[in-house]
Amino acid sequence: MNQNRRAARSSVRGDETKKTSERQAKASEPTVATSHLAKISVKPRVMTAGRAIVEILKAEGVRALYGIPGGHVLPIYDGLYDTNAISHFLVRHEQAAASMAAAYAQLTGEAAVCLVTAGPGATNLVTNVAEAFVGALPMVILAGRGATATTFRGASQEVDTELIFRPITKWAERIDRADLIPDALHEAFAVARNGKPGPVYLDLPRDILTNEISFGPYVPAGPRAQPRGEPERITAAAELLARARDPLIIAGGGTIASGAAAAVRDLAEQLSAPVITTLAGRGAIDDDHPLSVGGLGAHRNPLSKRLLAEADVILSLGARFEEMETNWRPGFVPSPSARVIQVDIDPAEIGRSVPAQLGIIGDIRAVVDELFVALRARHDLGSKDIRPNAKIRDYGAELNRMVVEIAEQAASDAKPIHPLRVICAVRQALPREATVAIDVGCLAQHMVGSLPAFPVHVPRSLIVPSSFYGMGFAGSALPVARQVYPDRPAVGFIGDGSFQMMLHVLPVAAEYGLGVTWCVLNDGALGSIRDIQEFGMGNRIIDTDFYVQPDFAKIAQACGCYGERITDPTDVKDAIARALTENEKGIPAVLDFIVARARMQQTYEHYAFYGRS
Numbered sequence: 001m002n003q004n005r006r007a008a009r010s011s012v013r014g015d016e017t018k019k020t021s022e023r024q025a026k027a028s029e030p031t032v033a034t035s036h037l038a039k040i041s042v043k044p045r046v047m048t049a050g051r052a053i054v055e056i057l058k059a060e061g062v063r064a065l066y067g068i069p070g071g072h073v074l075p076i077y078d079g080l081y082d083t084n085a086i087s088h089f090l091v092r093h094e095q096a097a098a099s100m101a102a103a104y105a106q107l108t109g110e111a112a113v114c115l116v117t118a119g120p121g122a123t124n125l126v127t128n129v130a131e132a133f134v135g136a137l138p139m140v141i142l143a144g145r146g147a148t149a150t151t152f153r154g155a156s157q158e159v160d161t162e163l164i165f166r167p168i169t170k171w172a173e174r175i176d177r178a179d180l181i182p183d184a185l186h187e188a189f190a191v192a193r194n195g196k197p198g199p200v201y202l203d204l205p206r207d208i209l210t211n212e213i214s215f216g217p218y219v220p221a222g223p224r225a226q227p228r229g230e231p232e233r234i235t236a237a238a239e240l241l242a243r244a245r246d247p248l249i250i251a252g253g254g255t256i257a258s259g260a261a262a263a264v265r266d267l268a269e270q271l272s273a274p275v276i277t278t279l280a281g282r283g284a285i286d287d288d289h290p291l292s293v294g295g296l297g298a299h300r301n302p303l304s305k306r307l308l309a310e311a312d313v314i315l316s317l318g319a320r321f322e323e324m325e326t327n328w329r330p331g332f333v334p335s336p337s338a339r340v341i342q343v344d345i346d347p348a349e350i351g352r353s354v355p356a357q358l359g360i361i362g363d364i365r366a367v368v369d370e371l372f373v374a375l376r377a378r379h380d381l382g383s384k385d386i387r388p389n390a391k392i393r394d395y396g397a398e399l400n401r402m403v404v405e406i407a408e409q410a411a412s413d414a415k416p417i418h419p420l421r422v423i424c425a426v427r428q429a430l431p432r433e434a435t436v437a438i439d440v441g442c443l444a445q446h447m448v449g450s451l452p453a454f455p456v457h458v459p460r461s462l463i464v465p466s467s468f469y470g471m472g473f474a475g476s477a478l479p480v481a482r483q484v485y486p487d488r489p490a491v492g493f494i495g496d497g498s499f500q501m502m503l504h505v506l507p508v509a510a511e512y513g514l515g516v517t518w519c520v521l522n523d524g525a526l527g528s529i530r531d532i533q534e535f536g537m538g539n540r541i542i543d544t545d546f547y548v549q550p551d552f553a554k555i556a557q558a559c560g561c562y563g564e565r566i567t568d569p570t571d572v573k574d575a576i577a578r579a580l581t582e583n584e585k586g587i588p589a590v591l592d593f594i595v596a597r598a599r600m601q602q603t604y605e606h607y608a609f610y611g612r613s
């Protein structure tokens with residue numbers, strides 16, 4: 001029934017990806033598969049546990065599995081053989097299975113699934129599962145395990161993997177009875193989706209997967225709950241915001257996760273409050289909007305820096321003020337005199353990094369909707385159009401000055417190429433809704449992650465790392481962008497150090513016809529760490545320069561991708577055009593840009609060792 005699965009790969013399961021794209025048409029809203037609303041069968045059926053798992057995944061709306069077959073999980077793969085409802089993507093290293101599943105969650109809000117074998121198959125996932133855990137991205141991991149009969153006999157690939165995963169998942173458990181699998185999977189999806197989302201891990205011994213069980217009816221766990229805030233706290237927050245002289249909204253990743261972009265925009269317009277976004281919160285407001293003023297911490301600009309310092313009331317929406325973004329230094333976090341209203345679905349985040357005068361526990365969109373209603377009832381604010389004032393006009397003028405400064409740097413014909421030349425050229429070549437992956441580092445993340453260097457226009461259009469800050473995470477996840485949004489261009493920015501950690505992903509993108517482009521910002525070093533040695537440790541450089549650097553273009557070509565090395569600034573624009581043309585044919589591309597070790601002002605300010613704070 002499914003003998004043509006491999007032949008269909010070049011179209012990336014065309015019908016399924018079209019369905020996924022349709023589910024994302026309203027990118028600002030969370031998506032819910034319609035199968036959440038119905039049972040998958042009326043009468044119980046007898047089948048193997050492995051096949052029952054596939055039926056459950058279909059019922060939960062799962063459309064994508066990422067993994068590598070292994071002996072311990074072949075009964076599940078055998079169940080996949082007879083369905084085209086779920087696409088499986090064969091990665092070359094399990095690390096990529098976790099990053100791709102995490103990216104799927106970032107772009108859709110839905111839980112994807114990793115399917116791996118026992119022992120090293122599971123442990124290879126660890127780093128990027130930790131990324132998903134810190135980044136609050138829903139994911140279900142199904143991993144093989146040695147047979148129950150050999151638990152204490154030192155079986156092949158046998159370690160207590162559920163114990164390894166407990167610190168980096170919301171729930172990790174070994175399931176030793178086949179008849180318990182449906183209940184365990186139901187709980188796994190409920191836990192992954194609800195509250196603060198995150199990964200869940202299930203260990204499945206190989207022998208129970210071939211056991212027959214009576215399966216059905218199965219009622220899916222359904223979409224996440226959207227708890228509202230306590231009415232008294234909503235009223236108090238509305239009072240603070242209404243009386244604020246200089247209100248400010250900080251939109252974090254929780255804003256994107258709850259589908260609150262439109263609600264945040266409406267609230268900002270009612271308050272005439274500027275909006276700062278964290279890296280994970282970018283897209284929560286269109287960067288063309290007059291109230292979008294820039295980022296936080298390492299992604300800030302002079303305007304967002306000043307507004308954070310001047311704000312007397314700050315509404316923090318799903319923002320963690322974590323160390324990698326703010327360094328927890330004065331000037332990078334709210335002023336001690338500011339009144340901070342912190343809204344988060346996770347009670348543990350309230351006041352965790354920044355003191356909060358008022359904490360509200362609830363879903364971001366639900367709470368913002370309630371605040372909007374409370375403010376209108378209290379002050380009859382009338383139209384939700386922005387109340388024009390000189391401050392808002394000044395925001396635009398200040399940002400425009402920065403745009404001119406960035407354009408001047410990007411126009412340089414000096415060699416090596418200025419990174420902003422590449423970044424600005426890519427932004428100009430892409431449509432507003434394009435998907436962009438931003439890997440770690442002071443070139444990729446600090447530059448592409450900031451406004452006005454790289455404007456972002458729609459929610460769920462970015463793949464970004466969490467504060468776990470794993471090198472290569474976003475880059476290895478990039479191919480998923482073309483699976484989720486088949487009709488949108490997708491480009492990733494990544495340093496040469498990070499790119500070498502994810503080379504195994506190139507043949508995966510080529511095999512499935514996922515036409516994405518990696519822009520390697522190649523400065524021949526582990527740039528951020530080298531900076532510490534240079535500026536903070538008396539120029540005592542050790543092992544942060546690459547003296548043997550692979551030819552990334554030739555590696556790309558060997559993997560079935562388009563590859564090109566660019567050393568001349570005047571070739572940047574045409575090289576990007578060539579790569580995007582290849583992408584439209586389903587051919588991935590690698591552009592290896594030899595760039596200067598340039599830094600933006602916020603990077604110099606962010607780290608004290610530069611001496612420019």
